[in-house]
Amino acid sequence: MVDNKQSWKAWLYLSPAIVLLLVFTAWPIVNTVLMSLLEGYNNLGAVGGQTFNFGIGNFTYVLQYKYFLQCLANTCLLCVITVPISTILALLIAVCLNAIKPLQRLLQTIFFLPYVTNSIAIGMVFAAMFTMIPGAMPGVYDSVGIINNVLGVFGIDPINWANTGSGYWENIAVVSVYIVWNALPFKILVLLGGLQGINKQYYDAAKVDGTSRTRTFLRITVPLLSPMLAYVVITSFIGGFKEYSSIVGIFGADMGPSGNPRVLNTMVGFIYDALATEAQGRASAAALILFGIIFIVTLINLYVSKKKTHY
Amino acid sequence: MKVVLQNLTKIFPSRNKKSDEEVVAVNDFTFEIPDGKLIGLLGPSGCGKSTTLYMISGLQKPSSGKIFFGDDDVTELAPENRGVGLVFQNYALYPHMTVKQNIMFPLENLKGADKLTKEQMIARAYEAAKLVQIDELMDRKPSELSGGQQQRVAIARALVKVPRVLLLDEPLSNLDARLRLQTREEIKRIQQKTGVTTIFVTHDQEEAMSISDLIVVMKLGVVQQIGKPQDVYDDPANLFVAKFLGTPPINVFKGYVEKGKLYLNSGAPAAKGAENMPEDDSIAQSVKEGVCVLDVPGIDDREVYVGIRPEGFVPNPRGRFKANLVNVEVMGRDVSVVCTHEASQNATVRAIVDADNKINEDRDSIAFSLKPHKVFIFDAETEERLRFEVK
Known part of the structure; x- marks a missing residue:
C-alpha cells in the first residue's frame, strides 16, 4: 500500500488515464442515460433552448416502433444463425489444423488472413460473388455470379441472392455466410491455441483404453476446450449484437437490396440512423436497450458455461 | 500372461534434418517376462526403458523385432486391441471427470459382446476402486485429490478392464518420499492380489529393487543385466550395473x-x-x-x-x-x-x-x-x- 501522505502521487500518475476515461467513457454513458430519459430529446432543440419532459417516452416509442422491432429481429436472427455455425466450424477446422503436421504454419496463416483484411473490402468481394449482373433484357443475366455457377454444377437453378427483388431469407443467407467467414479466423486462432495446450497424454490414455475418435473428441477434446469455447461464444454473441458493418459491406449504406432499402438494418444501424436524424433521445434509448440485451445474454452465457465449463 | 520381447529395437530418426544421426533408443531387447510377475525396467534417463514400455503398450511401433502376449503376436496390434492397462507418469487423469467417471471411461468404450450395462460398469468401477482403496473418493475431481490418491485412481482406471498386462511409467516419481515408500508397497500388494503381469519403469534403483520380482537394468538402449534384484546386486555383470545399484553407491x-x-x-x-x-x-x-x-x-x-x-x-x-x-x-x-x-x-x-x-x-x-x-x-x-x- 502507498503511504496516505504519498497517495496524491499515485493519483497524479493515474490522472491522464482517469481524465480520458471520464471524458470519453463515463460521461457519455451518463449522458446517454440522461438523454434517453428526456422525452423527444434532440440536440438542435436543446441548443435552441427547448426543454424536454422527464420520462420513459423514448423507450416506449422505440419499443412500439415497427422499424425498430424489425432491426431487433434481424440482429437476433443473425446472432442465432451465425454464432453456433461459426463456432462449430471453427472448432472442426482447428481440430483438423492441429492434427496435420506438414504445412501447418502456412495453413494457419491462410486461415488467419481474413482477420487482417478490411471487412468492407471482404463484403464487396462477397457481394460480387453473390450478385447477378443484369443483361440487355429483363430476366436475362450476363453473369449469375460465382456462387450460382458453383451451385449450377450441382443442378441448382440460379438464385437471386442480393439483387433487386431478392427475398429476405436469401439476403439473410448471404449476410450469414459473410459473417461466419469473417468470424472464423479469430475463433480458429483461439481454439487452436487451446488445443495445443491440451496435454497429449490424455489422448494416449484414451487410445490405450480403445476410445473411438468421435468419443475422444466429444468426451475429451470438447470438455478440455470448454473455457476457450465459452470465451468464443460469449464474445461472438456480443459481436453479433453489434453487427452492422457486414451489411454495409454487402448491401451498402442502404442496408438492403436495391428496391427494398433498410430491410436488413440492425440495432446498431438503427441507432446510427436515429443519431443522423437528430433523434438523440431515441438513439440513446435504443442503445440502452441493446446494452440490456447484451448484458442479459452474457449473463445467461456465463451461467450456462459455469455449469458446463471445466477450468 | 507372459510377455515375450524378441529382438525389440526402436530407432528414432534424427530431429535435425541435416545430420543423419539416428538415435537407437532400444537395441535388440530379447526377454521373456514370466506370467504374473512384477518387472522393473531400471536405468538412467535416456536408456530406453520408457520407450520399451510404450512399445509394449502399442503407443510406439518398434523399428524391428516382435512382441508376444502369451502366444499372440501383438506387434502390429493397435493399443486398444492389446488389452494393456497403462499408468502414465503424471497419471493423465481426465480433469473434467470425477474419479468414478475416470474409472468407468475405459468400460464405456467396450463394444459388441463385451458391452456392459450401466450397473455392471458401476459395480466394476467400485470393485477396482476398492482394490486401490479410493472407493470413498468416487465423486471427487482429480484436482481435489492428493498425488498419491491420483496415482491410485490411475491404477484403478488401468485395472478396471482387467488388462492382460499392466504397465506403469515411473509410478512413484511424482510422490514425496514418505508416500513413495507406502505406494510401492501398495503396488506390490495390488499386483499380487490381481496376479496381472506388471511392468514398471523407474530410474530409482531402490524402488526397483524393493518391489520387483525381476529387474532389467538398461543403459543407452542396451540391456545390461536381468535377474532377481538381490542376484543382480550381489553379482553385477559389469561396472555400470554395479555402480547403478545400491545406496550408498559402490x-x-x-x-x-x-x-x-x-x-x-x-x-x-x-x-x-x-x-x-x-x-x-x-x-x-x-x-x-x-x-x-x-x-x-x-x-x-x-x-x-x-x-x-x-x-x-x-x-x-x-x-x-x-x-x-x-x-x-x-x-x-x-x-x-x-x-x-x-x-x-x-x-x-x-x-x-x-x-x-x-x-x-x-x-x-x-x-x-x-x-x-x-x-x-x-x-x-x-x-x-x-x-x-x-x-
Whole structure:
C-alpha cells in the first residue's frame, strides 16, 4: 500500500488515464442515460433552448416502433444463425489444423488472413460473388455470379441472392455466410491455441483404453476446450449484437437490396440512423436497450458455461 | 500372461534434418517376462526403458523385432486391441471427470459382446476402486485429490478392464518420499492380489529393487543385466550395473591384478608397475605386499576397476586396505565411515560398518579388511566383470 501522505502521487500518475476515461467513457454513458430519459430529446432543440419532459417516452416509442422491432429481429436472427455455425466450424477446422503436421504454419496463416483484411473490402468481394449482373433484357443475366455457377454444377437453378427483388431469407443467407467467414479466423486462432495446450497424454490414455475418435473428441477434446469455447461464444454473441458493418459491406449504406432499402438494418444501424436524424433521445434509448440485451445474454452465457465449463 | 520381447529395437530418426544421426533408443531387447510377475525396467534417463514400455503398450511401433502376449503376436496390434492397462507418469487423469467417471471411461468404450450395462460398469468401477482403496473418493475431481490418491485412481482406471498386462511409467516419481515408500508397497500388494503381469519403469534403483520380482537394468538402449534384484546386486555383470545399484553407491577404485593379487593404485608412480620398482626384487615384493588388498586367484594380470560395496569393509587394525579417515557419521544401527583413498574414482570412500565397532574419529587413518564377496573386479577397458574364486 502507498503511504496516505504519498497517495496524491499515485493519483497524479493515474490522472491522464482517469481524465480520458471520464471524458470519453463515463460521461457519455451518463449522458446517454440522461438523454434517453428526456422525452423527444434532440440536440438542435436543446441548443435552441427547448426543454424536454422527464420520462420513459423514448423507450416506449422505440419499443412500439415497427422499424425498430424489425432491426431487433434481424440482429437476433443473425446472432442465432451465425454464432453456433461459426463456432462449430471453427472448432472442426482447428481440430483438423492441429492434427496435420506438414504445412501447418502456412495453413494457419491462410486461415488467419481474413482477420487482417478490411471487412468492407471482404463484403464487396462477397457481394460480387453473390450478385447477378443484369443483361440487355429483363430476366436475362450476363453473369449469375460465382456462387450460382458453383451451385449450377450441382443442378441448382440460379438464385437471386442480393439483387433487386431478392427475398429476405436469401439476403439473410448471404449476410450469414459473410459473417461466419469473417468470424472464423479469430475463433480458429483461439481454439487452436487451446488445443495445443491440451496435454497429449490424455489422448494416449484414451487410445490405450480403445476410445473411438468421435468419443475422444466429444468426451475429451470438447470438455478440455470448454473455457476457450465459452470465451468464443460469449464474445461472438456480443459481436453479433453489434453487427452492422457486414451489411454495409454487402448491401451498402442502404442496408438492403436495391428496391427494398433498410430491410436488413440492425440495432446498431438503427441507432446510427436515429443519431443522423437528430433523434438523440431515441438513439440513446435504443442503445440502452441493446446494452440490456447484451448484458442479459452474457449473463445467461456465463451461467450456462459455469455449469458446463471445466477450468 | 507372459510377455515375450524378441529382438525389440526402436530407432528414432534424427530431429535435425541435416545430420543423419539416428538415435537407437532400444537395441535388440530379447526377454521373456514370466506370467504374473512384477518387472522393473531400471536405468538412467535416456536408456530406453520408457520407450520399451510404450512399445509394449502399442503407443510406439518398434523399428524391428516382435512382441508376444502369451502366444499372440501383438506387434502390429493397435493399443486398444492389446488389452494393456497403462499408468502414465503424471497419471493423465481426465480433469473434467470425477474419479468414478475416470474409472468407468475405459468400460464405456467396450463394444459388441463385451458391452456392459450401466450397473455392471458401476459395480466394476467400485470393485477396482476398492482394490486401490479410493472407493470413498468416487465423486471427487482429480484436482481435489492428493498425488498419491491420483496415482491410485490411475491404477484403478488401468485395472478396471482387467488388462492382460499392466504397465506403469515411473509410478512413484511424482510422490514425496514418505508416500513413495507406502505406494510401492501398495503396488506390490495390488499386483499380487490381481496376479496381472506388471511392468514398471523407474530410474530409482531402490524402488526397483524393493518391489520387483525381476529387474532389467538398461543403459543407452542396451540391456545390461536381468535377474532377481538381490542376484543382480550381489553379482553385477559389469561396472555400470554395479555402480547403478545400491545406496550408498559402490566405491570404485583404479587398480591392477598381478599374479593373482589385487593392488590398488596408490597414485604414486613408485607403487605401480615393476619398471618403477627398486632393482632388488625382494624389496619390490615387500612394497607390493603392502598395497595388495585381496587375493584374487583366477584373474590374469591386467589393469582393473575395483568395486567394493560399502558393507564390504570390516574395521581391522591389521587390515590390508588403508585409507585416510575424514569423518564418521552415526546412523543408529550402522555407522558410515567416510574416508579418502588415492585410487578412489569418487571424492570419498564410504564404508558402512556395524555400530558396535567403536571408531576413533581423531585418528588420521583407518584400516579395513575386505569381504571378498563384496569386492567386484572389472576389466579396465571393457568394464566387464572378472570373476575370481572366493575362498
